[in-house]
Amino acid sequence: MAEQSKLLLIDGHSILNRAFYGLPDLTNSKGQHTNAVYGFLNILFKTMEEEKPDHLTVAFDLSAPTFRHRMFADYKGTRKPMAAELREQVPMIKEMLAAMGICLVTKEGLEADDLLGTMSKIGEAAGMDVTILSGDRDLLQLATDKVKIMIPKTKKGGTETESYYAKDVRETYQVSPTEFIDVKALWGDTADNIPGVPGIGEKTAINIIAAYGSIEAAHEHAEDLKPPRAARNIVDFWDQARLSKTLATIDVHAKIDYDLAAAQIGNIFTDDAYRLCKDWGFKNILLRFDKESVDREEKDLTSRFSHLTSRTAFEEMIERAGQSQETWIGAGLFLKDHSAARAGQIRALAISFEGKAFFAEADTEARQLSLFGSEADDGSGDLIQSTDLRRGLQALADAGKNLAFLDLKEALSQLSFSDRGRSFDLQVAAYLLDPLSSSYPTEDIARDQLALSIPSYSEFFGKKKADQIWEDPEEVEHRMHYACYQAYVASRAPQKLLKRLEEQGMRALYEEVELPLVYTLYDMETAGIAVEKEALKSYGDQLVGRINELEEGIYREAGETFNINSPKQLGEVLFGQLGLPGARKTKTGYSTAADVLDPLAVNYQIVRDVLEFRQLTKLKSTYADGLAKVIADDGRIHSSFQQTVTATGRLSSTEPNLQNIPIRMELGKEIRRVFPAMEGCVFVDSDYSQIELRVLAHLSQDPKLIEAYRQGKDIHRATASLVFHTPFEEVTDQQRSNAKAVNFGIVYGISAFGLAKDLGISREEAQEYIDGYFAAYPRLHDYLDGLVEFARKEGYAVTLFGRRRPVPELKNSNFMQRQFGERVAMNAPVQGTAADIIKIAMVRVHDRLAKEGLRSRLILTVHDELLVETFEQEEQEVREILDQEMRGAAQLSVELEIDTHSGRNWYDAK
DNA sequence: GTTGTCACG
DNA sequence: ACGTACGTGACAACG
Numbered sequence: 017m018a019e020q021s022k023l024l025l026i027d028g029h030s031i032l033n034r035a036f037y038g039l040p041d042l043t044n045s046k047g048q049h050t051n052a053v054y055g056f057l058n059i060l061f062k063t064m065e066e067e068k069p070d071h072l073t074v075a076f077d078l079s080a081p082t083f084r085h086r087m088f089a090d091y092k093g094t095r096k097p098m099a100a101e102l103r104e105q106v107p108m109i110k111e112m113l114a115a116m117g118i119c120l121v122t123k124e125g126l127e128a129d130d131l132l133g134t135m136s137k138i139g140e141a142a143g144m145d146v147t148i149l150s151g152d153r154d155l156l157q158l159a160t161d162k163v164k165i166m167i168p169k170t171k172k173g174g175t176e177t178e179s180y181y182a183k184d185v186r187e188t189y190q191v192s193p194t195e196f197i198d199v200k201a202l203w204g205d206t207a208d209n210i211p212g213v214p215g216i217g218e219k220t221a222i223n224i225i226a227a228y229g230s231i232e233a234a235h236e237h238a239e240d241l242k243p244p245r246a247a248r249n250i251v252d253f254w255d256q257a258r259l260s261k262t263l264a265t266i267d268v269h270a271k272i273d274y275d276l277a278a279a280q281i282g283n284i285f286t287d288d289a290y291r292l293c294k295d296w297g298f299k300n301i302l303l304r305f306d307k308e309s310v311d312r313e314e315k316d317l318t319s320r321f322s323h324l325t326s327r328t329a330f331e332e333m334i335e336r337a338g339q340s341q342e343t344w345i346g347a348g349l350f351l352k353d354h355s356a357a358r359a360g361q362i363r364a365l366a367i368s369f370e371g372k373a374f375f376a377e378a379d380t381e382a383r384q385l386s387l388f389g390s391e392a393d394d395g396s397g398d399l400i401q402s403t404d405l406r407r408g409l410q411a412l413a414d415a416g417k418n419l420a421f422l423d424l425k426e427a428l429s430q431l432s433f434s435d436r437g438r439s440f441d442l443q444v445a446a447y448l449l450d451p452l453s454s455s456y457p458t459e460d461i462a463r464d465q466l467a468l469s470i471p472s473y474s475e476f477f478g479k480k481k482a483d484q485i486w487e488d489p490e491e492v493e494h495r496m497h498y499a500c501y502q503a504y505v506a507s508r509a510p511q512k513l514l515k516r517l518e519e520q521g522m523r524a525l526y527e528e529v530e531l532p533l534v535y536t537l538y539d540m541e542t543a544g545i546a547v548e549k550e551a552l553k554s555y556g557d558q559l560v561g562r563i564n565e566l567e568e569g570i571y572r573e574a575g576e577t578f579n580i581n582s583p584k585q586l587g588e589v590l591f592g593q594l595g596l597p598g599a600r601k602t603k604t605g606y607s608t609a610a611d612v613l614d615p616l617a618v619n620y621q622i623v624r625d626v627l628e629f630r631q632l633t634k635l636k637s638t639y640a641d642g643l644a645k646v647i648a649d650d651g652r653i654h655s656s657f658q659q660t661v662t663a664t665g666r667l668s669s670t671e672p673n674l675q676n677i678p679i680r681m682e683l684g685k686e687i688r689r690v691f692p693a694m695e696g697c698v699f700v701d702s703d704y705s706q707i708e709l710r711v712l713a714h715l716s717q718d719p720k721l722i723e724a725y726r727q728g729k730d731i732h733r734a735t736a737s738l739v740f741h742t743p744f745e746e747v748t749d750q751q752r753s754n755a756k757a758v759n760f761g762i763v764y765g766i767s768a769f770g771l772a773k774d775l776g777i778s779r780e781e782a783q784e785y786i787d788g789y790f791a792a793y794p795r796l797h798d799y800l801d802g803l804v805e806f807a808r809k810e811g812y813a814v815t816l817f818g819r820r821r822p823v824p825e826l827k828n829s830n831f832m833q834r835q836f837g838e839r840v841a842m843n844a845p846v847q848g849t850a851a852d853i854i855k856i857a858m859v860r861v862h863d864r865l866a867k868e869g870l871r872s873r874l875i876l877t878v879h880d881e882l883l884v885e886t887f888e889q890e891e892q893e894v895r896e897i898l899d900q901e902m903r904g905a906a907q908l909s910v911e912l913e914i915d916t917h918s919g920r921n922w923y924d925a926k
Numbered sequence: 927g928t929t930g931t932c933a934c935g
Numbered sequence: 936a937c938g939t940a941c942g943t944g945a946c947a948a949c950g
Contacts, residue, residue: 582948583930602930604949609931634932638945664942666935673944676934684933708935708941761940770940835939843941847935851942879935879942 023139023279024069025132027150028076028120032056032109034151034168036102043827044297049101053109054298059149059168061304063177067147071139071279073119075131076110108296115288119279123272129155133266135274136163142276154200154208157266159185159193190226198225201261202234202250210263213253215245231257290467305467317470320372321500323492326398330376333367334408338415342369344440345412346420346507348499349427350486356541356656356671357648359429362405363486366499367412368507373500378402380487406430413438420506422458424531425659428538436532442506444530445513447660448522452822456660462505465512470501521818529817529855530659536862536874537657537667543873543885544652545674545922547643551690556640559632566629573622580629583608596620611773631681639678639687646672657877664844665819665851666879675878679926688923693885697872698918699925700891702898703881705913706731707850708763714908715816715845716799720792725910732756738792739785758789762796763846765839800842807841815848816906817856853906854880860901868893883922891918 035055042051064072113120121131132148136158139146146163148155159165165180185193202221204212216224224241228234234241235254241247250257285305293301324330337345346368354360364377379399410431412419416438421427424441433439443456446464453460462468476494477485485491517523571577574594578585587606591599596616600607610630616623646653658668669675677691678684693699704710709731713721724734729744736747736755747755754775761771766789772782790797804826807813811827812820821844825837854877861882862874872890876883882902886894895916903912919925 579948581931581946584948604929607930630931634946637947638933642945661944662942666942668943670944673934676932676944678933680934703935764941765939767940769938772940774940832938839940847942850935881935 021071021142021144022067022069023071023073023135023144023146023276024063024067025135025139025146025148026060026063026072026074027128027132027148027152027155028074028109029106029128030151031059031149031168032105033102035059036099036105041101043829044295048108048296048827049105050108050296050298052102052105053112053296054301056109057112057298057301061301063147063149063166066177069147070281071144071276072281073121073135073274073279074113075128075135076106076120076122077126077128077131078122078124112289112292115286115292116284117282117286118284121272121274123270126267126270126272130267130270131272133158133268134270134272137268138274138276139163144276154205154264154266156180156185156189157193157196157200157264158268190222195225195229197261197264197266198229198231198234200264201231201257204260205264208263210260211256212260213246213249213257215249220246231261285467287467291464294464302463305469317468317501317504318497320504321497322372322374323496324374324376325400327400327404328398330374330400330404330408333374333376334411337367337369337412338417340369340417342507344418344420344507344510345369346373346503346505346509347409347412347427348373348375348502348506349409349421349423349430350482350495350499351426351429352486354426354429355654357544357646357650357652357654361402362409362430363402364495364499365405365409366496366503367408368500368503371504373504373507375496375499375503376400376405376408377486377495378405418510420510422456422461422502422506424534425538425541428535429542436535437527439531439534440506440510440513441531441534442509442513443660444534445510445517445526448526448530448819449513449516449520450822451660451663451665451820458502458505461509461513462501465509465516466505468505470505471498473498520820522820525818525852529852529859532859532863533659533855536858537659539862539873540875540877541654541656543875544648544650544654545875545883545885546652546692546694547647548690548692549644549647549651552640552644552687555687555690556636556644559636559640563629563632563636566625566632570622570625570629573625580626581633586626590616590623590626594622596623631683635678635684635687639684643672643687643690655876662851663821663840665815665821665848665855667851667855667877674876677922685923685926688926689921691922693920697885697887698891698920699922700872700884700886700894700898700916700918701881701922701925702884702902702914702916703878704850704854704902705915707853707880707912708846709759710908710910710912711816711849711853712763712796712846713910715849716793716796717909718793718795718799721796722909732759735759735789735792739788754785758785761786762789762800763843765800765842767835767839803845804838804841807837813841813844813848815845815852817849817852819848819852821848850880853912854882854902857902857905858882860905861897864897864901865894868897870894883925886918 032052036052039051039055041049042054044050110120123131132155136146136148140160140162147166148158148163149166151167153167155165159180159182161182167178169176169178182193185196189196191199199221200210202213202216202224203218204210224234228237235250238247238251241250290305293305324333348366349362350364351360352363362378364375366373366375378401413431413433418438420440420442422442424439442461446456446461457472459470459472462470476498485495514523517526567580570580574589578589580586584605586608590596590608591606598612598616600612610627613623613627617627643653648654653672655669655674656671658670661668678687710725713725724731732755733744733747733752735758736742736751737744739755740751742751757771757775766786768779768783768786771785772779775782803813807823808826812822814820823837823841825833825840828834858874858877865872865874870890870893872884872886872894874882875885882898884894884898898916899914902914906912917925
């Protein structure tokens with residue numbers, strides 16, 4: 017006997033409303049209110065667990081729920097408009113239900129009640145058990161012995177549900193479900209515009225209907241009714257009573273197309289639903305997905321993982337992979353001692369295709385020995401060497417397979433692609449989709465793209481370092497699984513990532529800029545930059561002499577010795593003991609930052625000494641000593657360029673950071689002399705001239721700004737001329753300098769406070785500058801406003817090339833945070849577009865150098881600057897390439913100009 | 927690990 | 936009344 021089929025019907029607005037008022041105001045990272053959706057889903061899951069329905073439908077009325085829908089308790093008698101925080105969640109829940117494949121029913125002109133009533137009859141007629149979930153007691157009239165009405169009640173410590181079959185209605189209200197309509201006809205309901213009969217309240221209405229069964233019967237026996245007022249009014253207001261009955265009656269024969277087959281419950285834990293939960297921050301619900309998705313198909317992904325322990329088996333697998341039709345072959349690659357300076361050896365490799373994954377690791381010496389001792393054959397024949405793994409990987413690339421890696425730049429140390437389009441970088445793709453994440457581990461990509469829950473590194477290995485896990489025989493299964501998961505995700509995620517990039521208009525950015533850039537950066541890292549070790553050492557020694565003098569002087573002036581590098585101790589000495597004026601507090605004590613000390617320098621020798629001491633120790637520790645530590649065996653420094661770090665799309669540089677080598681102060685700038693071009697070479701250094709302001713001119717299409725650039729004017733002078741209403745030729749240096757600061761401010765997302773601080777003027781004065789600026793460039797002002805408006809509406813800022821930066825701060829309840837969000841919304845498109853442009857230029861310069869067979873190499877980028885180590889004979893050609901490719905990287909309404917210099921070292925090339 | 931400071935664009 | 940210019944990374948101090 018087949019189990020009884022069960023239909024669950026949900027009153028959408030009513031349950032959403034209950035959830036909204038039952039939960040505190042939850043706001044997700046994007047600033048969306050989510051409490052009602054979240055609560056709705058929890059009620060849905062709970063009810064499904066309890067009722068175990070096989071069919072499910074959610075009904076919504078199309079018309080505004082404030083007007084038509086009968087709300088329970090909270091709304092009774094009041095007609096206040098639906099809260100905006102709730103209204104915005106109506107489309108969200110619909111989107112979620114649709115993503116879960118849940119049947120949604122709406123019909124113009126019908127209330128949810130009528131839909132629910134009609135559907136319950138259809139279900140009942142089909143022989144099903146029906147449950148209607150609603151917060152609205154009016155639905156009790158629909159109860160039968162097959163149709164159950166469930167009403168959630170909010171109680172302390174959770175929700176409880178009251179259930180009513182027909183008999184329960186009778187027990188509770190002394191009337192049958194159909195009689196309940198008549199009760200309502202007498203009693204009325206202001207919330208629903210049902211007038212009822214004056215003078216008859218709930219008690220009286222129930223008594224009358226319990227006695228007579230209907231308003232018609234009661235009307236016939238009007239003279240018998242008590243109290244007399246009811247008897248009189250039921251006659252006097254008879255028409256109104258009959259109208260009320262009509263209004264109160266739920267239509268159970270509404271003309272709707274309702275197909276029970278469409279209501280069948282499939283797998284509601286879909287990828288789309290998962291993504292929505294992720295987007296909206298429903299962490300707890302995600303757990304439910306993990307469990308379900310594990311239950312449904314990933315029950316044991318590890319059963320599809322194999323550990324290949326012989327070279328033969330590994331090579332056979334590579335052979336099969338090479339013949340596979342799989343779109344993307346995923347690879348998990350693990351290197352020993354890899355860095356930008358040196359390609360590590362492959363420790364292990366996992367390859368995944370067709371849903372399976374294979375793991376192979378280079379045999380350790382110990383294993384090689386033991387095998388050699390025990391095996392009868394030639395011993396070395398079937399062992400796996402690091403080079404075997406490398407050959408296998410290269411074989412796949414050579415076979416023209418599409419290969420996906422978590423970190424392609426690292427993989428490039430082990431193989432080469434003849435077609436860059438056949439490689440994929442998961443981290444870079446994931447970064448474009450969500451540049452605010454701090455890292456892009458496999459498990460996050462699996463969760464976001466595949467709705468798959470897999471263990472993280474720490475879940476496998478705890479706090480153990482890579483060296484420990486790869487050499488410990490007990491970890492072999494863990495690392496096999498870990499590597500296979502990585503390969504598996506790499507094979508499955510690219511399609512999803514590409515689809516999302518496409519949807520978000522970033523596919524070209526990925527394929528034509530970021531992906532080729534991986535190759536450019538790899539070559540730049542490999543090339544590195546030469547350093548004169550001895551010169552660096554003597555630079556450091558020179559600093560030490562002066563540092564010691566200063567230190568002595570400071571102790572003498574302070575009257576005691578202390579750690580000058582400790583802001584806490586220094587602050588105490590300067591502002592506490594010596595009682596210097598102008599103290600400013602930080603969380604932990606006095607601030608000793610340069611902008612606090614600077615004004616004091618005029619009057620106090622000790623402050624001058626401290627500032628110089630600071631400057632010199634910075635140069636010594638960060639640059640002299642810091643750089644010496646990272647010189648590789650080849651005498652060069654190989655910085656790592658990070659492609660997945662910044663919120664705006666810029667690159668960053670680490671170990672060491674070569675993007676903050678001193679230049680502003682002469683003494684610091686000297687350090688650039690220790691970076692020489694190699695023998696027979698010069699450095700050619702090109703930097704964009706005011707790229708961000710030019711980008712802004714283009715993006716805003718401000719005619720005055722564009723015109724100033726087209727005429728090749730000094731832009732800061734031109735700005736000063738407009739802002740201060742001074743003829744161009746008569747602009748003073750001071751005015752120009754102020755205008756320059758304003759131009760910078762504009763790019764940062766101007767604030768009067770910030771500008772005032774920068775210029776050392778009052779906030780009012782700064783505001784006047786800003787007002788003057790926007791009066792001079794009105795179009796620019798409108799444009800910046802538009803940026804904020806766009807980001808507020810869409811939740812992100814976007815560059816000329818489609819790169820996005822989310823701006824969740826704009827929806828933050830904190831005023832400061834929102835202000836910050838506004839500046840970000842103004843700055844990100846500008847800084848980001850400039851980043852897009854130089855990335856394009858980098859790829860083009862890199863490719864041109866290769867294509868033209870030049871030996872010169874692009875070795876460094878500093879945001880708006882490219883440095884090419886150039887063979888002397890190639891200088892003219894390199895200059896030309898830089899000029900063409902940098903200027904031609906984007907076609908803007910204003911020309912992109914560059915300044916180019918060359919020299920024997922980095923100092924001379926600037 | 928966080929904080930304060932400061933180097934760069 | 937609040938307390939901000941945008942984006943980074945490295946170092947020393949300190950809990």
